[in-house]
Amino acid sequence: MKIPITRPLLGIEEADAAHKTILSGWVTQGPKVAEFEEDFAEYVGSKYAVAVSNCTTALHLAMIVAGIKSGDEVICPSMSYIATANCITYVGAKPIFAEVNEDFNLDIEDVKNRINSKTKAILLVHQMGMPADIDAFQAICKEKKYNINRRCCMCYWFRL
Numbered sequence: 001m002k003i004p005i006t007r008p009l010l011g012i013e014e015a016d017a018a019h020k021t022i023l024s025g026w027v028t029q030g031p032k033v034a035e036f037e038e039d040f041a042e043y044v045g046s047k048y049a050v051a052v053s054n055c056t057t058a059l060h061l062a063m064i065v066a067g068i069k070s071g072d073e074v075i076c077p078s079m080s081y082i083a084t085a086n087c088i089t090y091v092g093a094k095p096i097f098a099e100v101n102e103d104f105n106l107d108i109e110d111v112k113n114r115i116n117s118k119t120k121a122i123l124l125v126h127q128m129g130m131p132a133d134i135d136a137f138q139a140i141c142k143e144k145k146y147n148i149n150r151r152c153c154m155c156y157w158f159r160l
């Protein structure tokens with residue numbers, strides 16, 4: 001039996017847009033990227049948005065911006081895409097894998113048990129379109145003064 005998951009919704013509109021962009025000659029940072037950044041920022045209610053080449057790059061940048069460095073620990077889900085752990089190792093830090101629940105999102109009790117003096121951030125992935133309990137994690141991070149890195153590559157459209 002085949003159970004399709006995370007099948008992308010791409011149709012003629014997306015194909016047309018890609019077609020037009022290819023024919024425009026702008027195959028690097030061009031007007032379409034700027035338009036996308038503006039539209040995305042407006043959609044998520046942010047002042048700015050920066051488009052990058054892929055999710056791994058975005059996460060790597062997020063680790064740098066959050067000041068994560070060698071010797072630090074970052075708690076992340078034990079079941080996710082490899083980019084989740086890779087971005088932590090790229091800055092010399094150690095991924096600490098926490099359990100996930102039935103919705104594949106981080107188990108808050110297991111996360112709490114893994115927090116120690118080296119913990120610098122929690123990398124919260126909204127897995128496969130299912131939003132994690134951001135309020136609960138935000139409360140821990142506020143208390144401990146941690147960074148919370150919300151990975152929304154699979155779920156950026158939901159509202160909190």
Ligand SMILES: Cc1ncc(COP(=O)(O)O)c(C=O)c1O
Nearest residue numbers: 054055056057080081083125153
């Ligand atoms: C949780 C998650 N993050 C990121 C990605 C994609 O990462 P990248 O754009 O760096 O290939 C995937 C792809 O399946 C994913 O499942």
